[in-house]
Amino acid sequence: MIMKEDRRFPHRHEVLQFMKTKPALVIFIVLTYAFGYLTAYYNHVPPSTTVLKTVKATKPRGSLVDNFRVTTRCGDPVPPESIRQTVIDKIFNGTSPYVDFPPPHAGKYLRSKRIKGWGSYGAVFENLIRQVKPRTIVEVGSFLGASAIHMANLTRRLGLEETQILCVDDFRGWPGFRDRFKDMALVNGDVLLLYQFMQNVVSSGSTGSILPVPFSAGSALEKLCEWGVTADLVEIDAGHDFNSAWADINRAVRILRPGGVLFGHDYFTAADNRGVRRAVNLFAEINRLKVKTDGQHWVIDSVNVT
Numbered sequence: 130m131i132m133k134e135d136r137r138f139p140h141r142h143e144v145l146q147f148m149k150t151k152p153a154l155v156i157f158i159v160l161t162y163a164f165g166y167l168t169a170y171y172n173h174v175p176p177s178t179t180v181l182k183t184v185k186a187t188k189p190r191g192s193l194v195d196n197f198r199v200t201t202r203c204g205d206p207v208p209p210e211s212i213r214q215t216v217i218d219k220i221f222n223g224t225s226p227y228v229d230f231p232p233p234h235a236g237k238y239l240r241s242k243r244i245k246g247w248g249s250y251g252a253v254f255e256n257l258i259r260q261v262k263p264r265t266i267v268e269v270g271s272f273l274g275a276s277a278i279h280m281a282n283l284t285r286r287l288g289l290e291e292t293q294i295l296c297v298d299d300f301r302g303w304p305g306f307r308d309r310f311k312d313m314a315l316v317n318g319d320v321l322l323l324y325q326f327m328q329n330v331v332s333s334g335s336t337g338s339i340l341p342v343p344f345s346a347g348s349a350l351e352k353l354c355e356w357g358v359t360a361d362l363v364e365i366d367a368g369h370d371f372n373s374a375w376a377d378i379n380r381a382v383r384i385l386r387p388g389g390v391l392f393g394h395d396y397f398t399a400a401d402n403r404g405v406r407r408a409v410n411l412f413a414e415i416n417r418l419k420v421k422t423d424g425q426h427w428v429i430d431s432v433n434v435t
């Protein structure tokens with residue numbers, strides 16, 4: 130008797146045929162992957178165990194915040210009355226940079242007064258000078274000296290004859306700044322910003338109270354700290370991106386005398402996704418300090434950061 134063929138199940142040779150096709154191969158790969166994944170999950174073995182262990186092993190000791198800190202040890206504080214001479218000795222070989230100024234090669238390019246600043250006459254300067262009565266001010270970012278000369282005039286008017294203002298600036302401006310200052314000469318690639326700054330100081334009669342510190346903010350602040358130069362008031366107004374502001378603030382606080390005041394311009398600028406504000410706020414948060422604003426300026430007073 131011939132049995133009727135049961136078509137509910139495929140024949141063996143049909144199964145073998147199917148396994149040689151592409152869909153079968155895809156199904157096989159998917160099932161293999163799923164099996165491996167479920168097995169690993171069941172055994173609680175995260176696939177990235179090795180990486181996690183490596184990160185753990187290299188994690189620095191102490192708080193994450195330590196990674197942001199500048200830890201240079203500052204020299205013993207120089208008495209305020211010796212700060213000007215210390216800077217002249219260390220930077221200018223013992224002779225005031227205003228002696229025999231301007232040099233012949235630059236004089237003919239300078240204007241007797243060429244001043245431009247941003248927020249350089251804000252009320253914050255008078256408010257803080259009245260409050261702190263500073264003996265030493267360090268300004269980080271001076272450009273043509275508008276805010277420095279304004280502070281010098283204020284200290285004179287308020288009877289603070291001894292106040293010294295150290296102006297930290299590389300006096301290079303920024304790439305392309307002459308697009309807006311076409312009248313400033315370029316001599317063999319030198320923009321003469323330092324000399325025009327000094328000429329402005331000479332014209333305003335402030336050579337006795339303002340000294341340029343013509344280096345990059347990072348290296349200058351580091352050296353001032355090493356030489357034991359401290360300030361009662363430090364103004365930050367150099368690079369306006371987060372990294373510059375962050376570095377400048379953290380270095381500046383090292384030269385601030387305990388209880389001194391740190392302040393700066395452009396708290397509200399949009400540059401670098403509000404880089405200045407992000408740096409100021411992060412610094413204040415980490416050190417549990419309060420940020421105040423005065424016009425476009427930020428102010429952190431009574432700073433005691435060790």
Ligand SMILES: C[S@@+](CC[C@H](N)C(=O)[O-])C[C@H]1O[C@@H](n2cnc3c(N)ncnc32)[C@H](O)[C@@H]1O
Nearest residue numbers: 246249270272275276298299302345346367368
């Ligand atoms: C906005 S201007 C300063 C204006 C000045 N405070 C005023 O109100 O008159 C910024 C200055 O910071 C200087 N600067 C920028 N980055 C610097 C850096 N890393 N080191 C030194 N100076 C820097 C520039 O040369 C420029 O003169």
